[in-house]
Amino acid sequence: MNLKIGVIKGDGIGPEIVTEAMKVLDKVSEVYEHTCNYTQLLMGGASIDVYGVPLTDETVAEAKASDAVLMGSIGGDAKTSPWYQLEPSKRPEAGLLRIRKELNLFANLRPAILYDELKGACPLKEEITAGGFDMMIMRELTGGLYFGERKTVEENGVMTAYDSLTYNEAEIRRIAKRGFDIAMKRKKKVTSVDKANVLDSSRLWRKVVEEVAKEYPEVTLEHMLVDNCAMQLVKDPKQFDVILTENMFGDILSDEASMVTGSIGMLASASLNETKFGLYEPSGGSAPDIAGKGIANPIATILSAAMMLRFSFDLDKEAKAIENAVEKVLKDGYRTMDIMSQGKTQVGTTKMGDLIAENI
Numbered sequence: 001m002n003l004k005i006g007v008i009k010g011d012g013i014g015p016e017i018v019t020e021a022m023k024v025l026d027k028v029s030e031v032y033e034h035t036c037n038y039t040q041l042l043m044g045g046a047s048i049d050v051y052g053v054p055l056t057d058e059t060v061a062e063a064k065a066s067d068a069v070l071m072g073s074i075g076g077d078a079k080t081s082p083w084y085q086l087e088p089s090k091r092p093e094a095g096l097l098r099i100r101k102e103l104n105l106f107a108n109l110r111p112a113i114l115y116d117e118l119k120g121a122c123p124l125k126e127e128i129t130a131g132g133f134d135m136m137i138m139r140e141l142t143g144g145l146y147f148g149e150r151k152t153v154e155e156n157g158v159m160t161a162y163d164s165l166t167y168n169e170a171e172i173r174r175i176a177k178r179g180f181d182i183a184m185k186r187k188k189k190v191t192s193v194d195k196a197n198v199l200d201s202s203r204l205w206r207k208v209v210e211e212v213a214k215e216y217p218e219v220t221l222e223h224m225l226v227d228n229c230a231m232q233l234v235k236d237p238k239q240f241d242v243i244l245t246e247n248m249f250g251d252i253l254s255d256e257a258s259m260v261t262g263s264i265g266m267l268a269s270a271s272l273n274e275t276k277f278g279l280y281e282p283s284g285g286s287a288p289d290i291a292g293k294g295i296a297n298p299i300a301t302i303l304s305a306a307m308m309l310r311f312s313f314d315l316d317k318e319a320k321a322i323e324n325a326v327e328k329v330l331k332d333g334y335r336t337m338d339i340m341s342q343g344k345t346q347v348g349t350t351k352m353g354d355l356i357a358e359n360i
């Protein structure tokens with residue numbers, strides 16, 4: 001099979017971790033006889049440096065022309081990077097938000113799995129993690145506060161800022177359906193997370209999710225308020241299967257979920273639209289503090305590449321080969337710094353990529 005992949009290495013640790021994911025993809029291609037055709041695309045700070053904007057129309061068109069996009073991370077240190085002297089709509093993050101919107105990537109899947117091997121890196125007590133856990137955060141990605149109207153104005157001599165959280169029922173319905181579809185292939189439980197005791201948008205969310213649930217009688221639906229969910233994630237993460245939630249809540253809860261799995265360096269993600277196209281990226285950021293040092297964990301990006309093979313190309317066997325290779329390398333005791341624990345072998349970014357590729 002010929003895989004046409006757009007590659008956005010991005011900023012910070014992005015180039016280092018994407019290079020390792022490409023190394024693993026190349027190995028998969030060799031073993032399973034596929035061809036990966038990569039097109040390098042610029043986004044975020046890397047695009048600002050060349051074109052003055054975080055995402056050009058040409059890059060959007062090239063991304064659309066690919067079957068899938070593999071991405072690293074974007075953004076820099078907000079205190080020191082010149083990118084943050086620009087107005088907010090021209091900063092690196094604006095490129096990411098625009099590509100999500102332009103490609104209609106409304107469904108963000110963030111699987112948080114506690115690997116047996118990484119229990120040592122998990123900050124929770126052993127009695128909580130016993131038996132492991134495996135949840136999928138389904139985050140709505142093109143609505144809510146991220147895309148609502150915003151402005152900062154002076155009112156009666158006082159600076160006032162507005163951000164609006166808007167959802168219509170169609171937007172809620174399509175993400176809810178995705179959540180239930182995914183739950184059907186898992187443990188058949190959906191926890192819909194909202195703040196329906198305060199927000200109108202959440203009350204509509206709850207109503208629409210309940211309507212959708214009627215089409216999935218096999219799936220158990222429960223509603224949970226977002227503050228309670230934040231607590232339950234550290235108290236009893238095992239209870240979750242699919243967490244279905246709006247954009248901002250999903251952003252926050254997925255970082256929390258990643259930490260209870262040991263490290264954000266392990267959390268892959270897929271951002272999907274109604275077609276087979278997807279954008280695949282680690283959930284973590286560009287980590288400018290460790291960029292260029294060769295110590296970043298490439299596993300989240302490598303697992304994102306596995307998600308790409310599965311969702312955009314239906315290459316389940318190949319995806320599984322990557323996931324198995326990751327598990328094998330962890331079992332063999334290799335760790336990057338972020339997941340290091342006593343008695344294990346610490347390796348850098350490149351070595352971790354080599355080891356995973358060798359195990360395909």
Ligand code: IPM
Nearest residue numbers: 074075093096097251283285
């Ligand atoms: C994420 C990131 C982004 C988000 C930032 C970089 C805009 O935190 O993908 O979770 O908030 O969506």
Ligand code: MG
Nearest residue numbers: 251252255283
């Ligand atoms: Mg985030």
